[in-house]
Amino acid sequence: MARKSTTQQVLVSTIGAWFFGFLIFFPILWMVLASFKTELEAFAIPPSFLFFHWTTENYATVQERSDYFHHALNSVIIAGGSTLIALLIAIPAAWSMAFSPTKRTKDILLWMLSTKMMPPVGVLVPIYLIFKNFGLLDSRIGLVFILCLGNLPIVIWMLFTYFKEIPRDILEAARMDGATIGRELVYVLTPMAIPGLASTMLLNLILAWNEAFWTLNLSTSEAAPLTTFIASYSSPEGLFWAKLSAASTLAIAPILVLGWFSQKQLVRGLTFGAVK
Amino acid sequence: MGQITLQGVQKSFGPVHIIKGADLEIADGSFVVFVGPSGCGKTTLLRLIAGLEDVSGGKILIDGKNVVDTPPAKRGLSMVFQSYALYPHMSVRGNIGFGLKMAGLSKDETNRKVEAAAATLNLTPYLDRKPRELSGGQRQRVAIGRAIVREPKAFLFDEPLSNLDAALRVQMRIEVTRLQKQLGTTAIYVTHDQVEAMTMADKIVVLNGGKIEQYGSPLDLYEKPANLFVAGFIGSPKMNFVTGENALQRGAATIGVRPEHLKIERDGAGGWQGTIAVAEHLGSDTFLYVDAGPVGMLTARYIGELSLHAGDHVSLLPDPARIHRFDQSGNALRH
Numbered sequence: 001m002a003r004k005s006t007t008q009q010v011l012v013s014t015i016g017a018w019f020f021g022f023l024i025f026f027p028i029l030w031m032v033l034a035s036f037k038t039e040l041e042a043f044a045i046p047p048s049f050l051f052f053h054w055t056t057e058n059y060a061t062v063q064e065r066s067d068y069f070h071h072a073l074n075s076v077i078i079a080g081g082s083t084l085i086a087l088l089i090a091i092p093a094a095w096s097m098a099f100s101p102t103k104r105t106k107d108i109l110l111w112m113l114s115t116k117m118m119p120p121v122g123v124l125v126p127i128y129l130i131f132k133n134f135g136l137l138d139s140r141i142g143l144v145f146i147l148c149l150g151n152l153p154i155v156i157w158m159l160f161t162y163f164k165e166i167p168r169d170i171l172e173a174a175r176m177d178g179a180t181i182g183r184e185l186v187y188v189l190t191p192m193a194i195p196g197l198a199s200t201m202l203l204n205l206i207l208a209w210n211e212a213f214w215t216l217n218l219s220t221s222e223a224a225p226l227t228t229f230i231a232s233y234s235s236p237e238g239l240f241w242a243k244l245s246a247a248s249t250l251a252i253a254p255i256l257v258l259g260w261f262s263q264k265q266l267v268r269g270l271t272f273g274a275v276k
Numbered sequence: 277m278g279q280i281t282l283q284g285v286q287k288s289f290g291p292v293h294i295i296k297g298a299d300l301e302i303a304d305g306s307f308v309v310f311v312g313p314s315g316c317g318k319t320t321l322l323r324l325i326a327g328l329e330d331v332s333g334g335k336i337l338i339d340g341k342n343v344v345d346t347p348p349a350k351r352g353l354s355m356v357f358q359s360y361a362l363y364p365h366m367s368v369r370g371n372i373g374f375g376l377k378m379a380g381l382s383k384d385e386t387n388r389k390v391e392a393a394a395a396t397l398n399l400t401p402y403l404d405r406k407p408r409e410l411s412g413g414q415r416q417r418v419a420i421g422r423a424i425v426r427e428p429k430a431f432l433f434d435e436p437l438s439n440l441d442a443a444l445r446v447q448m449r450i451e452v453t454r455l456q457k458q459l460g461t462t463a464i465y466v467t468h469d470q471v472e473a474m475t476m477a478d479k480i481v482v483l484n485g486g487k488i489e490q491y492g493s494p495l496d497l498y499e500k501p502a503n504l505f506v507a508g509f510i511g512s513p514k515m516n517f518v519t520g521e522n523a524l525q526r527g528a529a530t531i532g533v534r535p536e537h538l539k540i541e542r543d544g545a546g547g548w549q550g551t552i553a554v555a556e557h558l559g560s561d562t563f564l565y566v567d568a569g570p571v572g573m574l575t576a577r578y579i580g581e582l583s584l585h586a587g588d589h590v591s592l593l594p595d596p597a598r599i600h601r602f603d604q605s606g607n608a609l610r611h
Contacts (some may be wrong), residue, residue: 169361172328177375177422178349187374191365 028252035059035245042241058246066229068250075225075251077140078215079208082147083201086155089148091197094159099171109160112153120150120213131218140223143215147208155204162196202262209255226251277339278429278462279304280325285334287320294320296486297334302430302464302479307456310466311473312483312509318466319434321483325464326355326432338429349378354423355432358439360415362407362422368394369403372421379426393425396455413444420452430462437472449476470510474498482506504606507532513563513575515600522548522571528601528609535577537598540564542584544591548574552588557581566590 033049034042041052062068097105127146128137136142166189174188190197212227219228230251233244280302287295294317302308310318323329325336327348335342343351354375362371369390376386394400397417407415416436423431433452437445453476456463467473473480474494482489482497482505490502494510501507507515515532523531541547550568562582566574576592584590601609 167359167361169357169359170363172348173355173357173361173422174363174374175328175348176326176353176355177426178378179374183378188363192363 031245032249034241035249037242039240039242042245058242059250062233062243062246062250066232066247068229071224071226071229072250072254074140074219074223075209075227076254078143078147078223078225079205081140081144082151082208083204085144085148086152086204087197087201090152090155090159090200094156094163097156098160098163098166099168109157112156116153124217127214128217136218138219138222138224143219143223143225146214146218147211150211150214151204151207154207155200158200158203159196162193162200165196166192198262202259206255206259277304279337279339280430280462280464281335281337281340282321282325283335283337285321285324285336286332287317287324287329288332294486295324298488300481300488300491302462304462305460306478307453307463307465307476308479308481309473309477310464310481310483311468311470312489314468316483317486318468318481318483322355322432322434322464322466326353327351328355352429353432354426354428355434356416356419356423356436358435360407360419360439362415362418364407367404367406368399368410368418368421371407371418372399372425375422375426389425390421393421396424397421412440413448416440416448420455424455424459424461428461430464431456433463433465435467436465438467438469452476470512474510480510482509484509500608501532501600502608504530504532504602507600507602507608513577516574518548518571518574520570523601526599526601529604530602530606532600532602533594533598535563535575536579537595538574538576539593539595540576540578540582540584541591541593543589544593547591547593549589549591550574552584552586552590555585555588564590566592568592 035058036054036056037048037052038055038057041048097109131137131142131146134142136145170188170192171184174184179187209225210227212231215225215227216231219225230244230247233240233247280300282298282300285295285298286293298321310321312318320329324331327343327346331344334344336344338351338353363374366374369387372393373386373390376389381389391400391403394403397420399414399417399421402410402414402418407418410418416439419436436452437448440448449472452465465472465476477494479491479493480497481491484505490497490506492500497506497510501510501515504517508517511534513535515534516538517530517532519530523529539547548566548568548571550566550571552564553567553573554565556563556565559581560579562578562580562584564576564578564582564584566576568574574592576590603609
């Protein structure tokens with residue numbers, strides 16, 4: 001028998017959901033609000049929520065002091081580049097593990113994941129030295145490389161689970177229908193894997209965009225992405241809440257917008273109804 | 277033409293021998309059913325013929341040509357999968373026409389053939405729907421459409437009806453049989469359901485443990501089972517087996533009598549005496565499960581209604597002409 005929920009239950013759970021949703025969103029809202037305050041108001045106790053003197057001067061100062069677009073471009077190149085390369089490596093890797101597994105496949109997957117269990121700081125010194133020797137410090141190529149390697153295990157794991165979901169029978173049906181491996185890829189596999197590929201790509205973009213440990217340690221100005229740009233506002237000169245908030249708002253805005261627009265495509269499943 | 281010959285076909289996965297040397301001759305246009313318990317290798321044998329698995333030894337000839345090194349699509353066979361395996365992102369039209377598109381047929385030609393196939397299968401109103409918008413029976417029909425549109429040398433069916441409910445299964449069983457007769461294309465059909473095998477097949481291959489136990493027409497298998505396995509597998513309810521004194525008297529290690537070949541006598545004196553443990557009244561048939569003491573449990577079938585109940589005493593008389601005799605190793609003894 002299907003469970004019926006009363007209007008009251010719906011009301012309570014709706015209010016609950018909105019409450020927790022707001023709770024999770026609050027830090028971001030607070031940051032955005034703080035970015036429109038003066039430094040003095042940003043520190044004020046008790047804090048003012050909406051009724052303060054709204055100003056955009058922080059944004060102007062931030063752009064004036066450090067070139068936002070330079071850092072944003074670096075972020076796009078580093079996050080985009082590392083994601084692209086990671087996908088190029090991960091797709092064939094996940095594909096072969098999902099569709100022609102050996103008895104070692106599980107071990108390989110676990111081994112890949114195990115590299116994420118070590119704190120990155122453990123290898124900071126050797127990586128730093130390698131970067132120094134190869135002249136990769138403060139270079140975009142170096143950061144693309146390190147972020148790609150860092151996220152590769154997660155990308156492979158995600159794609160592996162998506163590919164595993166694609167029923168083998170469908171691939172065999174395509175083979176019986178005379179599709180070569182290439183056509184099987186283009187006409188059958190890729191269209192079916194698009195939701196998986198898209199969500200993996202987006203997640204990896206977000207991870208790479210927000211990655212701060214390596215970007216802060218391996219770049220200073222030339223290749224510095226938005227994370228370094230934010231960090232420069234919690235500086236030895238003291239804390240500038242309002243400017244820091246303005247910088248952070250600017251830094252997360254692009255990825256937030258991207259996530260907002262793509263969420264619908266990501267959730268939609270395509271394989272429903274294919275089997276059974 | 278679609279004559280398929282297997283010569284000593286073997287398949288092993290690592291040290292496990294799945295198919296231990298299969299020899300088979302499938303005539304053009306015939307409907308052959310592979311039947312056996314799960315794990316007997318029937319699906320593997322079908323996949324070997326399809327080319328989805330490589331043989332470990334032996335030859336597969338299609339119209340006299342050895343195809344063991346030929347890729348699946350070049351063998352000119354088409355397959356219907358248990359899970360339907362439709363392309364979820366394509367419409368019914370796209371699904372049925374995919375093979376033709378891969379073969380490089382023109383759009384017009386493809387459309388014409390797809391529409392003809394759809395008409396045969398009553399799918400015309402659904403041509404522009406996606407698989408997820410179809411019922412189970414309709415999806416199965418699309419899968420069949422995808423198979424017939426390519427005009428293959430043979431159809432391979434891998435338990436295609438096992439996901440359908442009982443009523444629909446019977447209906448589709450008839451449709452598939454009729455379609456095959458109408459097209460005259462060779463068909464190989466895998467099932468674990470012996471009723472499906474008996475009703476659909478021109479010839480049945482009974483498989484067990486990777487070996488072909490018997491190959492013959494349904495009635496051949498019913499009347500002259502080659503061994504204990506086939507005798508027990510074909511026919512429902514199962515054949516009764518009796519060992520010991522009763523078998524030795526007839527010069528066999530085991531004798532078998534089908535439930536329908538036992539004459540039931542109320543309080544009779546001859547034959548095998550026993551007490552009814554369970555009586556099933558189906559109206560059309562009556563099944564009696566009789567505890568016959570030292571002889572063992574026996575099943576008897578009576579056509580029509582017989583008013584006997586649990587606890588009643590009966591004697592069961594085997595029809596002497598219908599007693600099957602088997603030797604020590606389980607092979608049938610012929611007179």
